[in-house]
Amino acid sequence: MIRFKKIVFLVFLSFSTLVFSQKNSTEKRIVKSVDKNIDDAIVLLKKAININSGTMNFKGVKEVGALFKTELDQLGFETKQTSGEAYNRAGHLIAVRKGKKNGPKILMIGHLDTVFEEDSPLQEFIMVNDSIIKGPGVADMKGGDVIIILxxxxxxxxxxxxxxxxxxxxTGDEEKSGDPIELSKKDLIDAAKRADIALGFENGDNRTETIVVSRRGSADWKLTVTGNAAHSSQIFTKEIGAGAIYEASRILNEFYEQLSNEKDLTFNPGFVLGGTSLEIDTDETGGTTFGKNNVVAQTAFVHGDLRATSPEQLEKAKETMLKIINNNYPNTTAKIIFGKGAYPPLAMTKGNLELLSQYNNVSKDLGFGAVEAVNPRNAGAADISFTSGYVEMAIDGLGLTGGSGDHTINEIGNLNSVAQKAKITAVLLHRLLNAKK
Structure with missing residues (x-):
């Protein structure tokens, strides 16, 4: 049997004439069902938002998973909640249905956790007006989960x-991945290997007229610099050299000079410590240092991140950074380590653009207007990136939109987008199933 993904591009060339019309009774029933069930969907969203599911609140993450599991059970999915003990997280919700027709295998991706832990001041669903809601995870991404179910x-x-x-x-750890990440993302990657098409229900750049076809990957880096400690009067001498802080400054400046003009590439030093001695916090978000103005700095440390749109761009940037750190100031040394627990880039592919085209067609046919690709600079790392290289087509940003303030206590979203995105998603899946091969 010829696998669907081998002929997927021919599929899209042949079914572009399938458009929504009053004669298409199935698509009319899909739209009618969304309208009929939208009120129940909003109630479900409110319930989910009012359950604190900050990544490290394992009980809350599991409770949200159980809430959505019940909904998917009623729709005939085989469901399970996995254990995340091996990577110190709550685990994931997995739901599967095997279709009767020989159509594409679809992977739909959401996440149960939010950035709002139990000590956050934002803990509940609030109606700002008749369409705008505020709450933890409204857009990122309990709204997207509800859109999947609807x-x-x-x-x-x-x-x-x-x-x-x-x-x-x-997933139960999108906002703060478990360690080791190879175990944390194993279920997701295994599912991607089985799939032909991946759909992510994050909120993209919060605009209903955009969809994500490319996401930048995210990797962390740690720069450690050493120099010779001495009285400050001896700095720049042949025996003492420039000291660790000057060397760290040189390296950061060269990163900027040589890489800042690379399209869609960013590299951010999150914090810098330097002095006679230093101690890094266990979570690597800061630390303490000791030094005096009359002592040449002996050590410096920088912790940052690196974001790129493709594996090739990421590797090229790493090579440049390695060359820079090896061109040291006198009597200094430097070492950079790139983190293993990185989010890969979701590279822009022909398949992703083809899928965007079909999503755009559905949106226009349903009267919601044209949809275009999000600028990768406006789309951070997300779980769908782990499907890159395994599926022929992937798009993200299908979740609740029309809001702002992601990851802050001002996170809001537009309820009107729930029905809109659910209609487009369902009709798109129907057309994918019935595409002529």
Missing amino acids: AMKALKEAGVLDDLSIEIIM
Whole structure:
């Protein structure tokens, strides 16, 4: 049997003529179902938001997972909540349906956790006005999870769901990945290997007229610099040299000079410590240092991140950074370590652009207007990046939009986007299933 992903581009060339019309009774039923069930979906969203599920609140993450599990059980999915003990997290929710038709295998991605831990001042669902809601994880991304469930319900009521092969993974550690990340993301990567198409339900750049076809990967880096401690009067001498702080400054300046003009590449030093001695906090978000103005600095430390749009761009940047740190000032040494627990880039591919084109067609056919690609600079790292290289097509940003303030106590979203995104998602899946091969 010819695997779907081998012929996927021919598929899209052939079904572009399938458009929404009054004659398409299945798509009409899908839209009608979303409208009928939207109020229940908002109630579900409110319940989920009012459960604190900060990544490290394992009980809360599991409770949100159980809430969504019940919904997916009722839709005929085989569901399970996994243990995250091996990587010190709450675990994931996995739901699977094997379709009756030989269509594409779809992977749908959400996450259960938020950045708002139990000590956050933002803890509950608040109606700002008749359409704008505020709350922990409204947009990132409990709204997206509810959109997945609402779309599945519409497909079931329209008589389509039984034909589709769908795997849904809602991770429990998207905001703060477990360690080792190889175990944390194993279920997601294994699902990607089984899939042809991946759909992510993050909120993109919060605009309904955009979809993510490329995400920058994220890796951390740690720079350690050493120099010769001595009285400050001896700095720059042949025996003492420049000291650790000057060398760290040189390196950071060269990073800027040589890499800052690379398109969509960023590298940010999050904190810098330097002096006679220093101690780094265990979570590597800061530390303490001791030094005197009349002593040449013996050590310096910089912790930063590096973001790129493709594996090739990431590796090229790393090579440049390594060359820079080896061109040391006198009597100094430097070492840089790139973190292993990195999010890979979701590279822009022909397949991703083809899928965007089909999403755009559905959006226009349903009267919601055109949709274009998000600028990768406006799309941070996300779980869908772990599907890169395994699926032929992937897009993200299908979640609740129209808001702002992500990851802050001012996070808001527009409820009107829930029905809109659920309709587009469900109709898109119906068209993918019925594409002529």
